[in-house]
């Protein structure tokens with residue numbers, strides 16, 4: 001998506017948020033996967049006790065429906081309450097492999113009152129797929145979800 005399409009996406013999400021969590025979460029996962037070529041898998045994990053629980057996703061099924069806090073790049077993003085943008089997943093020993101085709105991964109925390117309560121996880125089949133503009137865009141989405149549904 002170009003800048004304008006991304007603005008439109010955010011505006012549409014604002015409308016979906018009013019329809020409820022299910023509508024908003026599926027719009028984020030299916031919309032992003034559909035409209036961003038380099039996004040090959042998009043999922044939303046929710047922190048539940050000491051686990052990350054996969055809530056909604058678009059793309060292939062993953063065996064990582066639950067991730068113990070401490071495992072994977074997904075945990076790192078929540079524990080550090082920071083974006084994890086891994087340009088080359090194969091070079092990161094923390095990486096928990098889901099799909100053989102994944103080359104890079106972006107994990108953006110969803111926050112409530114500043115605390116990480118979930119995340120948007122995006123896998124790409126391209127190496128070094130995600131730039132600062134992607135980080136800002138997905139953060140804007142994550143903030144809307146955090147404020148509305150957690």
Ligand code: SME
Nearest residue numbers: 062072073074095096098
């Ligand atoms: N790769 C993630 C696990 C989730 S899958 O990408 C869907 C990780 O390292 O935590």
